[in-house]
Amino acid sequence: MMTNDRALLFVGAHPDDESFGPGGTLARYAQQGVKVYVACATRGEAGTIDPQFFMSGLVTTGDVRWAEMQCAAKALGLSGIFHLGYRDSGMAGSPDNKHPEALCNASTSAVAERIVRIIREIKPQVVLTHDPHGDYGHPDHIATHKATVMAFYAAGETKTYPTAGNPFQPSKLYFNVFPRRFLKFAVRVLPLIGQDPKKFGRNKDIDLTALVGEEMPVNAIIKLDPAALKAKKAASACHRSQLAGGPPRGGMLTVFQRLFGRRDTFTLAFPTGDNKRENDLFEGIP
Numbered sequence: 001m002m003t004n005d006r007a008l009l010f011v012g013a014h015p016d017d018e019s020f021g022p023g024g025t026l027a028r029y030a031q032q033g034v035k036v037y038v039a040c041a042t043r044g045e046a047g048t049i050d051p052q053f054f055m056s057g058l059v060t061t062g063d064v065r066w067a068e069m070q071c072a073a074k075a076l077g078l079s080g081i082f083h084l085g086y087r088d089s090g091m092a093g094s095p096d097n098k099h100p101e102a103l104c105n106a107s108t109s110a111v112a113e114r115i116v117r118i119i120r121e122i123k124p125q126v127v128l129t130h131d132p133h134g135d136y137g138h139p140d141h142i143a144t145h146k147a148t149v150m151a152f153y154a155a156g157e158t159k160t161y162p163t164a165g166n167p168f169q170p171s172k173l174y175f176n177v178f179p180r181r182f183l184k185f186a187v188r189v190l191p192l193i194g195q196d197p198k199k200f201g202r203n204k205d206i207d208l209t210a211l212v213g214e215e216m217p218v219n220a221i222i223k224l225d226p227a228a229l230k231a232k233k234a235a236s237a238c239h240r241s242q243l244a245g246g247p248p249r250g251g252m253l254t255v256f257q258r259l260f261g262r263r264d265t266f267t268l269a270f271p272t273g274d275n276k277r278e279n280d281l282f283e284g285i286p
């Protein structure tokens with residue numbers, strides 16, 4: 001297969017997950033001529049942003065964050081972005097959970113159908129999404145993970161979602177995993193700079209200590225060259241509303257990424273039964 005027949009899809013929950021997560025890997029493949037797409041379940045409506053970000057034409061938080069996503073797509077060299085059409089659920093227990101369009105109120109099967117439609121349209125050999133713990137326990141990341149796994153296995157079936165396009169079976173499914181040594185480091189260092197690792201992030205609702213024990217196997221390590229790192233940095237900077245003021249989730253991640261971000265790590269979910277370490281997500285695909 002020629003490189004330019006290759007396509008990769010990352011399915012994430014919110015605008016910024018693609019850049020603060022596997023952005024370097026997405027950029028690296030785009031720079032190699034792979035068509036790289038991002039499907040985003042929500043427009044990040046539940047995030048709090050400062051008033052200066054509401055510029056002309058950008059009325060809601062979702063508008064601002066989607067514009068940031070378009071900026072990031074350009075920086076990463078993406079071939080396209082999709083919105084799955086749901087609303088940010090916020091963290092567990094927040095009032096945003098009750099919104100009828102919140103991702104947490106949609107069935108996994110309904111979300112999966114929308115992902116299947118995209119898979120059948122763009123035909124990616126490789127699909128990436130959040131890990132089963134939702135990175136740091138965000139319900140939308142967990143919901144996105146579950147729907148993507150269901151969609152991966154359903155996309156190639158003729159009888160499943162028959163109105164969502166012609167069957168296409170991607171070859172490999174990966175979960176993006178934060179290196180545990182990153183979390184261990186964060187839990188030790190945050191108290192030194194006056195932050196509670198149990199109340200991490202812009203909304204102070206992420207307990208990093210709870211995640212340290214959650215081990216995910218690392219089956220693929222993608223090293224990021226200077227061009228990929230530069231693109232990731234530019235894409236991360238696009239998410240200005242998430243980087244402004246206080247010690248935000250994104251800003252802090254940027255600091256840690258400077259220490260740990262020269263490679264991305266992934267768990268291979270399909271095909272299973274092989275514990276080898278890969279350094280290319282397309283390894284084994286003819």
Ligand SMILES: [Zn+2]
Pocket residue numbers: 013014017138141
């Ligand atoms: Zn997110």
